[in-house]
Amino acid sequence: MPRKLSALDPQRLDNQICFAVYSAAHAFNRVYKPLLDRLGLTYPQYLVMLVLWERDDVPVKDIGEKLFLDSGTLTPLLKRLEAAHLVKRTRSREDERQVLIALTPQGHALKEKARAVPHSILAASDCSVSELVAMKDEIVALRDRLNAVIGE
Amino acid sequence: MPRKLSALDPQRLDNQICFAVYSAAHAFNRVYKPLLDRLGLTYPQYLVMLVLWERDDVPVKDIGEKLFLDSGTLTPLLKRLEAAHLVKRTRSREDERQVLIALTPQGHALKEKARAVPHSILAASDCSVSELVAMKDEIVALRDRLNAVIGE
DNA sequence: GTACATTCAATTGCGAACAATTAAATGTGA
DNA sequence: TCACATTTAATTGTTCGCAATTGAATGTAC
Numbered sequence: 001m002p003r004k005l006s007a008l009d010p011q012r013l014d015n016q017i018c019f020a021v022y023s024a025a026h027a028f029n030r031v032y033k034p035l036l037d038r039l040g041l042t043y044p045q046y047l048v049m050l051v052l053w054e055r056d057d058v059p060v061k062d063i064g065e066k067l068f069l070d071s072g073t074l075t076p077l078l079k080r081l082e083a084a085h086l087v088k089r090t091r092s093r094e095d096e097r098q099v100l101i102a103l104t105p106q107g108h109a110l111k112e113k114a115r116a117v118p119h120s121i122l123a124a125s126d127c128s129v130s131e132l133v134a135m136k137d138e139i140v141a142l143r144d145r146l147n148a149v150i151g152e
Numbered sequence: 153m154p155r156k157l158s159a160l161d162p163q164r165l166d167n168q169i170c171f172a173v174y175s176a177a178h179a180f181n182r183v184y185k186p187l188l189d190r191l192g193l194t195y196p197q198y199l200v201m202l203v204l205w206e207r208d209d210v211p212v213k214d215i216g217e218k219l220f221l222d223s224g225t226l227t228p229l230l231k232r233l234e235a236a237h238l239v240k241r242t243r244s245r246e247d248e249r250q251v252l253i254a255l256t257p258q259g260h261a262l263k264e265k266a267r268a269v270p271h272s273i274l275a276a277s278d279c280s281v282s283e284l285v286a287m288k289d290e291i292v293a294l295r296d297r298l299n300a301v302i303g304e
Numbered sequence: 305g306t307a308c309a310t311t312c313a314a315t316t317g318c319g320a321a322c323a324a325t326t327a328a329a330t331g332t333g334a
Numbered sequence: 335t336c337a338c339a340t341t342t343a344a345t346t347g348t349t350c351g352c353a354a355t356t357g358a359a360t361g362t363a364c
Binding site for chain 1: 162163164165167168169170171172173174175176177178179180182183184195199202203205206218219220263266267269270271273274276277278279284285287288290291292294295297298299300301302
């Protein structure tokens, strides 16, 4: 294959949208790191807290469905959040298979400390809100099409 | 805050582009998994192979710069590729700090077996090539702006 | 009401990802 | 030359992410 056609070679790293997404996710992670260190959270832990700040006292499964994560990831993560006194884990009385995750007062309070985080990310993105919203919607649509394929 | 303004709440999970990127990366990973299982590769290993298929016999550092990964990730990964007889690791004679990564014949041969992978991903994306290229360019530009902030 | 299947969380094991440190090789300045 | 800084890969330790399995609770069919 001639070199001038490399821009069309689907087997080239730089032509793959998945690598763009993969490397952008890591770049976001690196920007978040210093911000979340101050809150004592990792990025996946921050995602769980975002879910709980919207709605509290939910089973592990609900958190997993929103974040596309399973119990193998969430169980140890939630135990670390419990060890940090941010959440409480209790078996549901109605259905003893479920473990309900509730925020502690410290967990609720952390929401205020985290309020500045999205603005810092927006600044680092160096991009207008409307552009970011448009990109976000495109990426979510792509993600949902990919997830639809997985479920056959 | 009234519920009708939730679409503007920057602290809501669904309003965050980083979660869109994060969850899209995982969705890609799940689509790749069955395809790469047949090649005996994980997705990060596949990325390293893409780099090597473009240019062979390069130091670990070069691979790290292209993939935004450090030696803590690459050293064990490359050892697994070596154990699978896909690459060879040799100290450079000119600069003994460097370890050069070269493809074995099996490593070269795997490129042909991997040729169908990008097409399968394109099909799963359920999207035109031109749309994907446009999205890819936007995401890469965003990633590069984020990485620029990290380097201050 | 007793088999059977399903659901849910936890567990185990493996492969990333990264911070922090170490050690060796190389480069630089006095 | 010698002291010092820089570069490069490897190592250690922690946290994700997921496949596969386990075990307990619940639901369903007969």
